[in-house]
Amino acid sequence: MTSKTVNQIALALVVLMALVLPLFVRSATYLHILILVYLYAYLTTSWNLVGGFAGVLPLGHSAFIGIGAYTSTILSLQYGISPWIGMLVGGVLATAAGVLIGLPTFKMRGAYFALATIAFGEGIRVMVENIDKLGPFNLNGPRGLQIPPRDTGLANYMFANKEPYYYIILVMLIGVIGLTYWISRSKLGYALNAGGEEPEAAMALGVNVARAKLIAMAMSSFLTALAGTFYAQLTLYIHPKSIISLDFSFEIAFIALIGGRGSIAGPVLGALLLRPVSDFSRIYFGATLPGMHLIIFGTVLVLVMIFQPRGIQEPLTRAYQYLINRFLGKTARES
Amino acid sequence: MQLLEVRDMSKDFGGLRAVDKLTLSIEKGQILGLIGPNGAGKSTAFNCIAGVFPPSAGEVFFDGVKINGYKPWNLCKQGLARTFQIVKPFASKSVLYNVMVGSFATTEKLAVSREKALDVLRSLNFEDKKDVRAGNLTIADRKRLEIARALATEPKLLLLDEVMAGLRPSEVDEMVKIIQTLRKRGITVFVIEHIMRAIMALSDRIVVIHFGKKIAEGTPEDVARDEKVIKAYLGEEYGVS
Numbered sequence: 141m142t143s144k145t146v147n148q149i150a151l152a153l154v155v156l157m158a159l160v161l162p163l164f165v166r167s168a169t170y171l172h173i174l175i176l177v178y179l180y181a182y183l184t185t186s187w188n189l190v191g192g193f194a195g196v197l198p199l200g201h202s203a204f205i206g207i208g209a210y211t212s213t214i215l216s217l218q219y220g221i222s223p224w225i226g227m228l229v230g231g232v233l234a235t236a237a238g239v240l241i242g243l244p245t246f247k248m249r250g251a252y253f254a255l256a257t258i259a260f261g262e263g264i265r266v267m268v269e270n271i272d273k274l275g276p277f278n279l280n281g282p283r284g285l286q287i288p289p290r291d292t293g294l295a296n297y298m299f300a301n302k303e304p305y306y307y308i309i310l311v312m313l314i315g316v317i318g319l320t321y322w323i324s325r326s327k328l329g330y331a332l333n334a335g336g337e338e339p340e341a342a343m344a345l346g347v348n349v350a351r352a353k354l355i356a357m358a359m360s361s362f363l364t365a366l367a368g369t370f371y372a373q374l375t376l377y378i379h380p381k382s383i384i385s386l387d388f389s390f391e392i393a394f395i396a397l398i399g400g401r402g403s404i405a406g407p408v409l410g411a412l413l414l415r416p417v418s419d420f421s422r423i424y425f426g427a428t429l430p431g432m433h434l435i436i437f438g439t440v441l442v443l444v445m446i447f448q449p450r451g452i453q454e455p456l457t458r459a460y461q462y463l464i465n466r467f468l469g470k471t472a473r474e475s
Numbered sequence: 476m477q478l479l480e481v482r483d484m485s486k487d488f489g490g491l492r493a494v495d496k497l498t499l500s501i502e503k504g505q506i507l508g509l510i511g512p513n514g515a516g517k518s519t520a521f522n523c524i525a526g527v528f529p530p531s532a533g534e535v536f537f538d539g540v541k542i543n544g545y546k547p548w549n550l551c552k553q554g555l556a557r558t559f560q561i562v563k564p565f566a567s568k569s570v571l572y573n574v575m576v577g578s579f580a581t582t583e584k585l586a587v588s589r590e591k592a593l594d595v596l597r598s599l600n601f602e603d604k605k606d607v608r609a610g611n612l613t614i615a616d617r618k619r620l621e622i623a624r625a626l627a628t629e630p631k632l633l634l635l636d637e638v639m640a641g642l643r644p645s646e647v648d649e650m651v652k653i654i655q656t657l658r659k660r661g662i663t664v665f666v667i668e669h670i671m672r673a674i675m676a677l678s679d680r681i682v683v684i685h686f687g688k689k690i691a692e693g694t695p696e697d698v699a700r701d702e703k704v705i706k707a708y709l710g711e712e713y714g715v716s
Contacts, residue, residue: 327579327588334565334576341563344525346551346580346628 143464158310162303171302175374177415178309179367184395184407185316186363189356191393192402193329195336196353197254199389200241200261204234204361206268206384208368213285213378214277223297227369231362238361239354246353258386265384284379287372297373305374312370313408316363320404332356333402394437398444400451409453414440477536478503478632478663479524484533485687486516486523493519495687496533501632506654506664508678508695510671512707516687517667518560521634524665525557526550538631551580556630558621560637560667566610570601573609573620577627595627598660599653615646622653626662633657635666639673647673675699683707 165171183201190198211233212226245256272281279285292298299305323329334342335349342349372378391414399410417440418433425432444452479501486494494516501507509517523530524537526547535542537555545553556577565573574592582588596602601623604612609620618638625633635654639647651673657664668674674681675695683691683698685707691698698704 325585327583327585330572330576330579330588333568333572337565337567338563340527341559341565341624342576343547344551344557344559345577345624346548347576348546348548 143468146464146468155314162306168302171306173416173419175302175305175309176419177411178306178313179371179374180391180395180415181408181411182309182313182316183364183367183392184399184411185313185320185404186360186367187392188396188401188407189320189323189332189360189363190353191396192406193323193332193336194353194356195333195402196246197250197393198257198357198360199254199386199393200257200259200264201360201364201392202384202386202388203261203264204238204364205368205371205388206264206378206380207234207237208365209372209378209383210268210279210285210368211365212369213287213372214279217285217287218276218278222295223369223373224295227297227366230369231365234361234365234368235358238357242354242357246350246357258389261384261386261389265380268384269380282380284377284382287376289376297369298376305370309370312366317404317408319359319363324404328352328355336402394441396451398441398451400453403451403453403457405457406451406453409456410451413452476503477501478538479665480536481520481524482534482536484520484523484530484535486519486528487531493687494523494530494684497684497687497689499682499689499692501663501665503631503663504658504661505679506658506666506677508674508681509665509667509684510669510674510681510698511684515684517684518636519687520684521557521636521665521667525555525634551628551630554629554631555634556625556628556632557634558618558625558636558638560640562614562617562621564609564612564617564620566608568609569606570609570612570620570623571596571605574623574627577624580628591629592627595623598656599623599626614641615643615650618642618650619653626657630662632663632665635664635668637667637669639668639670651676 161174162171165174183205187198187201190196208227208230211230212223215221215226215229216223241257241260245253248256268279269282271279273279287298289298290296292300294304331342331347331349331352334345335347335352339349368383371383395410395414396407397410398414399408400406414437418437421433421436448455477500481497481499483496483498484494485492485496497520499507509520511517522528524535526542526545526549529544537550537553540553542550565576571589571592574595575588578588578591578595582591593602593605596605599619599622601616601619604616609617612620622635622638639650642650647670654664654666654677666674666677678695680693681695681698682689683701683704690707691701691704693701
C-alpha cells in the first residue's frame with residue numbers, strides 16, 4: 141500500500157463521515173453550527189483563490205456575499221424567480237464587480253491593496269444602506285429584506301429543517317475544494333503562486349501576472365456570491381450590516397490566516413477550529429460574560445500567529461504524514 | 476543571422492540618461508559579453524531589451540521582429556529569457572516547482588511541464604536538489620536555479636545578468652562550463668559579468684559601456700588591449716597581455 145492509496149482512503153472516510161453526520165447529530169443547534177463551519181470553510185476556500193494563491197490580502201469579500209444574497213433575494217421576492225437561478229445571476233454580477241475592482245487594485249501591493257478592497261466592501265454596504273430603491277429593484281435600505289417562509293422544497297431553496305441546508309453547503313464545499321485542488325495543479329495555479337511571490341520573476345518566465353490574478357478574482361467572487369444566496373436562504377433575512385459587514389470579510393481572512401493561506405486544507409482546518417470556538421464560547425459565555433467569545437477568538441488568533449505563522453495546517457500536515465509513515469512502517473519520510 | 480539587434484537605444488530616468496544610443500547585435504549561437512563599471516547602465520540595457528520598461532528611444536529587434544514595448548511574458552514566449560542580478564526565487568516552493576513555472580511557458584499540461592523541468596534539472600546536474608525549498612539554497616544554487624528556470628522556457632536567447640557574482644572561484648569555473656554547454660545546445664547567450672576571468676573565457680565578442688555609452692567592442696583580446704577600456708574599467712593588469 142502506498143501513501144497515495146492511504147490518502148485516498150482517508151479522504152473517502154472523511155467525506156463519508158460528513159455525509160452520515162446528520163444521522164447522529166439530531167440537535168438543530170449543532171447542525172446549524174456545522175452548517176456555519178462548512179459555510180465559512182467554503183467562503184474561505186473561495187477567498188483563498190485570491191488571498192492565498194495570488195498572495196494578496198483582499199478584505200472586501202463581504203461585498204460579493206452581499207451581491208449574491210441581494211440579487212437572488214430580490215429576483216425571488218419581486219419576480220418569483222427561483223433562488224437557484226438568482227444564485228447564478230448573483231454570481232455573474234459578482235464576477236463583474238470582482239473584475240472591476242481587480243483591474244485598478246491589483247497594481248497595488250501589500251497593505252494598499254487590502255485598504256482598497258476594504259473601501260470597496262464598505263462602499264457597497266453604505267450604498268445599499270442608503271438606497272431604498274435602485275431602479276425597479278427594491279433594496280429596502282438599512283431595514284433589509286425578509287424572505288417570507290412560503291412553500292418549502294428544493295425548487296424554492298427553502299426547507300423546514302436543517303438537513304437539506306447541510307447537504308447543499310457540503311456539496312458546495314466539496315466542489316470548491318475540488319476546484320482548488322485542480323487549480324493548484326494547473327498552469328494557472330503555478331502562475332498565481334509564482335506571481336504572488338515574485339511578480340517580476342514570474343513575468344520574466346512568461347506569466348501574465350495581472351491576467352492570472354484577474355481570473356482568480358473572477359472565480360473567487362463568483363463562488364463567494366453563491367454562498368451569499370445560500371446564507372440568505374438559510375437565515376431568510378438579510379440586511380446590509382449583517383451580510384456586507386467588514387466582520388464577515390475579516391473573519392474569512394482570519395480563518396485563512398489561522399488555517400494556512402495558500403494551502404488547500406488550511407481554510408477547512410481554520411473554519412473547523414475557529415467557528416466552534418466562536419459559537420460555543422458565545423453559547424456558554426454569551427449570557428454571563430458578553431464579548432467573551434471575541435476575546436477567546438482574538439487570543440487563539442494571536443497564539444497561532446506567534447507560534448504557527450504559516451497556519452495550523454503545517455504542523456497538522458506533518459503530524460498526519462508522520463502517522464501515515466508509522467502506519468505503513470516506513471522510517472524515512474516520503475515527500 | 477542576427478538574433479538580437481539593438482539600434483541607438485536610449486533610456487532616460489528623469490534627467491538621467493542611463494543608456495545612451497547603445498547599438499549592438501548578437502549573431503545566432505554566439506556568446507556576447509556586456510561589461511562596464513558599476514552604474515554603467517548594463518542592467519538598464521538588459522531591462523529595456525527584456526521588456527521590464529520600454530526604451531526611451533531607439534529600436535530593439537529580436538529574431539527579425541521589433542520588440543520595443545513588448546511585455547516580459549510575451550518576450551518569454553517568443554524565446555527571450557533572462558535571469559536577475561538579484562536572484563528572485565519563489566522561496567517557499569521547491570526547486571522543481573520553480574523550474575516548472577518556467578516550463579509552463581510552452582505547455583498547458585502539468586505532466587509535460589514536470590518532465591521538461593526534470594530534463595532541465597538533469598542537464599544542469601541539479602536533479603538531486605529538486606525537492607529542496609528554493610529559500611534554503613546556497614547562493615550558487617540560487618544562481619543555478621535562475622538559469623534552470625530561464626532554460627525551462629526554451630529560450631533562443633538567454634540574458635544572464637551577473638550569474639557569477641558572489642560565487643567562489645571553483646563555482647565560477649562550474650558556471651562557465653554550464654554556460655558553454657548552453658551554447659552547444661544552440662542557445663545564444665548575452666551575458667553581463669564583472670568577473671573578468673569568466674567573461675574573457677566565455678565571450679566571442681565583448682561590448683564595453685561606460686556612463687551608458689558604448690566605448691569599445693570586439694574580441695576579448697581586442698577589448699582587453701583597448702586604451703579607453705583600460706582607463707575606464709579594467710585596470711593595468713589586463714592591459715599587459
